[in-house]
Amino acid sequence: MSEPEKSENIPDESAGKGKEIPNGGNPAKTKEDFDLAAVYVSDAQYNRNIYFDTSPQAVRLYLLYNHWLSKVLLYFFILLDLSLAIFEEPAVFSLPIWATMLVELLCLLAFTIRLVHYAKVIPRDKFWKDPKNICIIVTLMLTLVDMIIYGALKATNCYGVRWSRVLRPLLLINVTEGRQLRRAFRSIRNALPQIFYVFLLFMFSVLIFSLMALKLLGKRGLKTIDGAPYFTNYLEIVFDLYVLVTTANSPDVMMPAYNASFVFAIFFIVYILINTYIFMSVFLAVVYNNYKKYLKEEVRQLVRAKRHKMARAFAVLQEQREEGGELVVTQANWNQVVRLVRPDISNAHRELLWSVSDDKNQGSIGKVAFVQLADLLNIEVITLKSRPHPLHSLCPAFYLSAPSRLLCRIVQHRAFVIVYDLIILVNAVFIGLDEENPMIANSEWVFLALYLLEILLKLYVFEPRAFFSRHSFWNWFDTIIVISALIATIVNSAMKSSGGYTSRQILDIVFILRVLRLIRVVDSIQRFRAIINTLIRIGPMILTFGQLIIVVYYVFAMLGMELFKGKVKFFEDPNDPAKAYCGNPLLKDTAFAQLNYCKNNFNNVVSSFILLLELTVVNQCSGFATVTHISARIFFVLFHILVVIVIINIFVAFVLEAFFVEYSVDKSDLQTSLERKIEELELAVEQYVTVTTRMFEADLDPEDFAENDDQNGNFANPTFSSV
């Protein structure tokens, strides 16, 4: 429950150990050796944890397994499988059953191939020990069984439920290399026992307050706004007070009692203080504390596994310079491996990395220095600053002339930024004004021209590859937005002048792009930039939470669609009399219908997802209990517990932790030593290490290799357990 599961153990040391014996001769390394070492290094760099066979053909299969194309294909099939919900009944776009079934079979086939491929790569006994694989196999089998049953039922015109659809997200968790997603699920699972005890106490408090409310208010003959008796049924009270914690029915639930006497308001105030404020904070504290604790442990194991792999790569490459001397890796061998791992990096960059590792200039490095390589490769070095502008090389006479130099000075001046910030502000006002006015409409061309001019000027002044380097977020953002806006505006005015017809969609895109252009202004304010940069940096991790949310939403959407499909209908036609009660007579005169919530339904997967998002923000579900049964509320309470109390709190904990790290962390030693070297060479360095790794990596002793933990043949592998 608390320990990451230990599978894929017993590292296959034979390949490395075999090379250790020929000490004196130092036989030349074969191509297979370099391939193997490169795979180890690359695994360490990307934190992959797969214990593949070390035979040359297994290594080749393993390379294929990790190839970007096979990963893209896998994600495509998962996406296809998940998006089938759009076409299956209740569908957004209806397709015949045989079509969706066929596509699903194709997906299942693709997952099976992937699994077989994986089984070929790793030793057989390891394959069967891994719960992840068992989980995939069971899911595939169950899906197949369900499809057969459903097909048979449909063929005989019986009613059938595609219950295996709730299993689909399991594939997203287990089939992909979605380590972070699995880690997030594990961290939830680990936090559950503690959350559970607080939850029990919280529910106890809700039950006690409900009992008190029943006794205090039940016999007073109060009426709700609908004229129903107020607080007379215990279970109703429990539910109402639970919803009050989500603040959804505040202050409505309190008004009848408050109207009777203001003394009763005290009851609700105490309730809100204890249950909404204190208990919800305690939930956050428990989730946050567990999150930190387990994440720390997982990251520690990840770092240990990385070092272990680098040590294995070292064992493959090691040589002994003199009899009884230290085992080392020579620069030639090191170069060979780095070239295999990262064919894209320049010679200068590679030499820089070598000079950081071999800081005493001995021509060879020991184990400790070699192990750093995986981290060194993860530090983004931009070697472009020293590179001259292409125009400078092409026609230096022109580029270095006085007017050209003046232009460069102007563009680099602070005033240039300020002028463009003012232009953006003026543009914002123009956007706010009525665009039907021809003067305003034409001004758009002026602004577009100004923005284009800015980008061109910057490209003239700065080296284009530096300008469009991988992490110059704002340059990319600017250019993409301006060019898209240019294209969309041209298309729009072409359509307008040709047929006098304006496509609403294109106009919408033009508007959105225009407004997005304004965001750029935050980049010129130092304080804002710091906050935005942190947000951009935690972006990838937010995507992990996105996946987590999608998994949970998908399961609830599938359940919800089975439970509530067709119960609440939305009518496009405003004159349809059924529109007033969402096509369900049970909803006549309810607040749900009066507030025009008819489109909040489970009639297809898209509206289900939107409804679930609304429920995450504010848990309003009265309508669905009305159209089905009072017990439908259980579905909504479960959803609230899982999403709001657990997942949103983990999300908040994650953002908190990321900001604290931004506030407190210093650069790693490695980065500092790299920067020192770079300063000598006058290069620019940019930081690119994922946040979570940085959070706890500092705790680990650099001399601590995984082998030390390995004496009993058990290597704690943090990524190989499934949900």
Add this chain to the structure above:
Amino acid sequence: MSEPEKSENIPDESAGKGKEIPNGGNPAKTKEDFDLAAVYVSDAQYNRNIYFDTSPQAVRLYLLYNHWLSKVLLYFFILLDLSLAIFEEPAVFSLPIWATMLVELLCLLAFTIRLVHYAKVIPRDKFWKDPKNICIIVTLMLTLVDMIIYGALKATNCYGVRWSRVLRPLLLINVTEGRQLRRAFRSIRNALPQIFYVFLLFMFSVLIFSLMALKLLGKRGLKTIDGAPYFTNYLEIVFDLYVLVTTANSPDVMMPAYNASFVFAIFFIVYILINTYIFMSVFLAVVYNNYKKYLKEEVRQLVRAKRHKMARAFAVLQEQREEGGELVVTQANWNQVVRLVRPDISNAHRELLWSVSDDKNQGSIGKVAFVQLADLLNIEVITLKSRPHPLHSLCPAFYLSAPSRLLCRIVQHRAFVIVYDLIILVNAVFIGLDEENPMIANSEWVFLALYLLEILLKLYVFEPRAFFSRHSFWNWFDTIIVISALIATIVNSAMKSSGGYTSRQILDIVFILRVLRLIRVVDSIQRFRAIINTLIRIGPMILTFGQLIIVVYYVFAMLGMELFKGKVKFFEDPNDPAKAYCGNPLLKDTAFAQLNYCKNNFNNVVSSFILLLELTVVNQCSGFATVTHISARIFFVLFHILVVIVIINIFVAFVLEAFFVEYSVDKSDLQTSLERKIEELELAVEQYVTVTTRMFEADLDPEDFAENDDQNGNFANPTFSSV
């Protein structure tokens, strides 16, 4: 802005230094010396930071200033002053103006006396340097001026506004020894700049989204549910989207766009993700980070101040045993001082403390050991366990007889607790049933008898003073609840049998007490006890936040009453036609009136407070903008920013920090050494150190005395700056 203000500096070392000179002779200490030392120790123990004159009469005045009676009187007058709002127009209970004026004058007089007393205690130059005192004087003057103006206006029947009422909470902050409240305000003020930048960015995001919404949705001719045009006015959109962040108008604000096309839902989803989830988490992160940072610094200074004071007490008491030897305090002098500081503790307890301080048994202690005294006095030691039961001393033959011993064993057995937990559960079911049934009504007597029996049995088995020790929360809770329930039930049935008439109020109290009795069950579950104990321990700090909230609520209530009094009326009579629109024709057919929110108004201070609490939970204010002006929304947005974004986040940060400390903190060294001593003496120790102090005290070197920081005569006093 960032540093706590340094006033009351330049410690008056003369008293202490004077004693340092007569080394050889070691003259006997005078009574004044002991008094002075006792005042220093007691100040250190309770973290008081007042630099009083050291002359004997100033010390006597200072003792009077710190006397509990003068503090109670002060709090009484503050409470009286604040509660005047109940009697002033718009009043809950109306009193003539001369009466409230007279009471307010009395309060002002009391505050002036307190201030004069304070001025006598501390040196004059220090008094005028302290912004707290200036603030009090200005507040008193302004209040007086306002009262004169208002009285004159009323006398001539003109319209007057008692604007100085918003200043009243300033007295709560500054007059009292409410150090924690001032610290909380300072921590808010310190966090403001950082919060402000995030807030600007957040508002920028809201403005950009609003502009996009205007462009996308404004021209589509959509209608809200009231038939008003949807998203056509920019400022309206900004406000609506701001309220969406508080989740108050979700999903209503999105429904018209969503009904038009589900694509627009994406806009709202992105908005909610960025502004509700990410920005609100960033606010929490910023507030939390600042809170930790400044609290840490403040507590560090507090601990330093405490050590400084103990060092001064040491300087008063110190002697030199032999020529050139270490300066020490003898056991006799130490005993004398401890007796003065804590006359209530027993000789055994005092000897225990001495044996912890003088662990080498030398008969005297040095400075480092002496300084610990303040903390030692704060550790609650229960010396009662070793004390025999009074019955054991009175009639040992009976108390030690076999049946009596069997009874003791039964009561102490685990099964006894389980049996009573079961009784509580059965009782819960009985409470839930209809109490009009005579069988159920009579069962209440059985349960009361059972609970009384339990308390009596426990008192028979456990030593009564141990049972009712200061921190046996649950024993106190149980006894008070059961005895109150007994009294209330007897009164109730007496009234019933005498006149057949049941007082609703008494019945309510009986019901509440019955239900509260059930809470006891959580104490028998270990996991729950841990959570509850943490909550009880942070209780006093939650009270500080209560004061903080009351200060902010009071100011907003006073403002709100001036702005909105009488605009929305509540009618008790359900047949009054004006009830349907809250007595204001402008509210006809608005959601505000339809939902029967008429009692949510600013017509008196009580309903203002309740309304402000509702606004804290969910910010619904449409009604008030309708009855006055659209700009009334500013009041509500300001309230939301201050209370929800700043104060609630600080509250959450505080609860988080308290729980993390509970999860991680070990006992202090001092406590461990005390416990070791106690084990030898077979006593029980109970932990009672306030949470915040424990949070950071461990960071400080125990040899680090304040004198070291004091070279330039500047002693950073953390408690003497005002808001």
